[in-house]
Amino acid sequence: MKISAELIALQERLGYQFSQPDLLRQSVTHSSMSGPNRIDNQRLEFLGDRVLGLVMSEALLEQDKSATEGVLAPRFNALVRKETCADVARQIDLGAALKLGRSEQMSGGRRKLALLGDAMEAVIAAVYLDGGFDAARALILRLWGKRIETVESDAKDAKTSLQEWAQARGLEPPKYVQLSRSGPDHAPVFNIEARLATGETSTASAGSKRQAEQAAAKALLDQISS
Template identity: 50%
Template structure:
């Protein structure tokens, strides 16, 4: 006889719907969006958990945010729009939205996830933010999902204060403004297997102390090294 899973009953979804400012026509979509695989049998996990919805919600979120940025920043170039988008769709931002909406108490989790603090895990909070977006999309279409995203992400969009240009471009412009040649980048070290390499790159600007940084690709390491110089020289404040 299989051992019955003990599942802690989540908070009522009625209160959650009020915070979402959306009432589901099909409540099973919301239930699925909040259900972790640990609360299901192995045969149910693939289709009964939030994971497929999270996959869809990630795409809906990206489209909605991209359209919102295109409207709000008509003079921004593609690079600026991409950096703003990446800031808004990243895990930390989605988890922040989930925390603001108090999603944690409504999660349907199994014993293992409950005991490991699943209701507060950033990755799980982020995933369920996206799964809820997908549930709204499937329940009522893009207009309602877009409205939900606008309500919960627009304030962060307007308050973003991070760099709007990539580090290598900014460093090159800074160097040229000071009459220096284009910065150079050299590989200091490369470790790890081919499928998971780690590069150490040195960024060099004439008459400026170089900086080294690592990354999982040459480009990422170059960007990190350029960022280190920009921060050290006070070009970027954060």
């Protein structure tokens, strides 16, 4: 089957050439586009999450040979959480290659944190199945790059960091407001706005309120720090 221009370009951004392009095609196919002749990326997402976890566990152990499990756990969580996967997906413009149903396209699916994070995990699985663990490890370490070196500063919970920022300036705690909820019951998307008493706001979407609040808090932290 001929590979599309979007997937050829994505391979270049990934720095990996697939011998089985159908795996890449499946990895970017959202469930809103699945059908009798098209398989979505949910199973690949499941596998990719595990591959990512193993690679990051190895990388963290190698980076700090004296760190305890209590120190490593928050670093690990910071590197594998959906928000980080979505950040990496944006870095390689994965959204441009996503295959979405019309409703998801109309609702801005190419920019949704949950969709991008899931697709990034699916792409990792596709590389793993196509080229083996070494290929997947090389891809992950290349794309995550300095995030692994600087993970200590990212390991703190974003909502906690934002609250500490507000308290240090004598402000009321940040507020989180649900702007909307969309999608089916089995795959909801929450759109949350984080607000500071000083008037700054930021919004984010995710598959759970907790994830959306964390993403909105991180976006607001990035906003006020810049």
